[in-house]
Amino acid sequence: MNAQPLSWPVVIILGLIVIALTITPLLVIGGTEFGGADVAAEEAVTAINPDYEPWATPLFEPPGSETESLLFALQAGLGAGVIGYFFGWQHGRRQRRDR
Amino acid sequence: MKRWQRWLIVCVGAVLLLVFEAQPAYAMHIMEGFLPPLWALFWFVAVIPFWVIGVRRLRALISDTPEVRLLLGFAAAFTFVLSALKLPSVTGSSSHPTGTGLGAILFGPWVMSILGSIVLLFQALLIAHGGLTTLGANAFSMAVVGPWVAWLIWRSLNGRAPFWMTVFLAAALADLSTYVVTSLQLALAHPDPVGGIGASFIKFGTIFAVTQLPLAISEGILTVLIMNALQTNAKAELEVLAMKGIRP
Numbered sequence: 001m002n003a004q005p006l007s008w009p010v011v012i013i014l015g016l017i018v019i020a021l022t023i024t025p026l027l028v029i030g031g032t033e034f035g036g037a038d039v040a041a042e043e044a045v046t047a048i049n050p051d052y053e054p055w056a057t058p059l060f061e062p063p064g065s066e067t068e069s070l071l072f073a074l075q076a077g078l079g080a081g082v083i084g085y086f087f088g089w090q091h092g093r094r095q096r097r098d099r
Numbered sequence: 100m101k102r103w104q105r106w107l108i109v110c111v112g113a114v115l116l117l118v119f120e121a122q123p124a125y126a127m128h129i130m131e132g133f134l135p136p137l138w139a140l141f142w143f144v145a146v147i148p149f150w151v152i153g154v155r156r157l158r159a160l161i162s163d164t165p166e167v168r169l170l171l172g173f174a175a176a177f178t179f180v181l182s183a184l185k186l187p188s189v190t191g192s193s194s195h196p197t198g199t200g201l202g203a204i205l206f207g208p209w210v211m212s213i214l215g216s217i218v219l220l221f222q223a224l225l226i227a228h229g230g231l232t233t234l235g236a237n238a239f240s241m242a243v244v245g246p247w248v249a250w251l252i253w254r255s256l257n258g259r260a261p262f263w264m265t266v267f268l269a270a271a272l273a274d275l276s277t278y279v280v281t282s283l284q285l286a287l288a289h290p291d292p293v294g295g296i297g298a299s300f301i302k303f304g305t306i307f308a309v310t311q312l313p314l315a316i317s318e319g320i321l322t323v324l325i326m327n328a329l330q331t332n333a334k335a336e337l338e339v340l341a342m343k344g345i346r347p
Contacts, residue, residue: 006263018321021314022186025191029189032191034191034192037193037194037307038130039192040192040306041129041130041133041306042130044285044303048290048292054130055135057131058131058223058227058230060224060225062226062227068226068227071225071226075182075221076180078176079176079178079179081176082179083173086176
């Protein structure tokens with residue numbers, strides 16, 4: 001697992017590529033809400049198999065998109081918090097050792 | 100760190116949050132109830148051995164090397180964050196990366212089968228994303244096949260190809276293979292009345308796998324960046340894991 005760390009310009013370019021990959025579809029493709037691929041799959045199931053009845057429903061379903069986005073934001077926020085804590089902890093440990 | 104640097108980080112973070120979180124919320128694992136009972140059961144049976152061995156490996160890892168616990172939480176958090184980011188894609192639909200490649204490279208595919216399944220369970224219970232009846236199938240694609248693909252690529256290319264390329268391919272193909280398997284699972288359960296499983300697979304594959312292509316590239320790059328950061332920040336843990344020689 002030993003390799004030279006990437007230089008900072010490379011890191012920035014890679015970050016920009018990710019952002020470009022995300023933004024390009026928004027700019028290029030019009031007339032869509034960018035709904036979930038699973039909703040499209042749901043429609044495909046109904047098209048292939050019109051008699052299919054989903055036999056289970058979620059135990060708990062967010063009442064609307066606002067609550068759903070709250071939960072997703074919470075999920076991302078909690079994860080990002082752990083990641084931030086990890087790097088902060090490592091940074092502190094390195095500084096203690098260097099002193 | 101200087102004051103302006105701190106502000107820069109805050110601003111970049113805020114921009115990223117806006118870019119990613121402004122998307123309408125949707126899900127992309129197999130929805131609750133959308134696999135017939137027999138298929139749902141089949142995938143549970145298929146995934147259970149991986150859970151059993153995964154729990155054992157996870158316990159052994161924690162008792163042998165308690166110093167990697169924080170890194171373990173880190174890998175789980177990475178999957179957690181990436182699964183929450185629904186990104187627009189070329190098909191006009193949105194999907195999210197899986198984040199399982201990183202954990203598979205660090206801890207091996209068995210351990211990752213547990214971490215990935217925990218994330219899926221959380222999403223099924225709280226966000227109605229995926230489902231409990233389809234948890235077996237979704238865990239098989241995201242927490243078993245993806246990590247194994249990542250690990251096999253990592254194992255066969257590490258040392259032979261540039262480090263960044265190995266990490267990129269492992270993470271990107273883990274992501275993509277997850278959704279190829281999802282398409283296959285749906286096709287097996289819902290064969291096309293005319294074209295059979297093949298025609299169904301093409302239909303679902305277009306929806307899931309094609310949507311996933313640019314996202315897989317993004318995930319590959321993000322994993323390269325994170326591994327790069329880990330190499331400078333978590334050298335000790337990486338060395339411990341490398342010495343242990345992560346087994347399959």
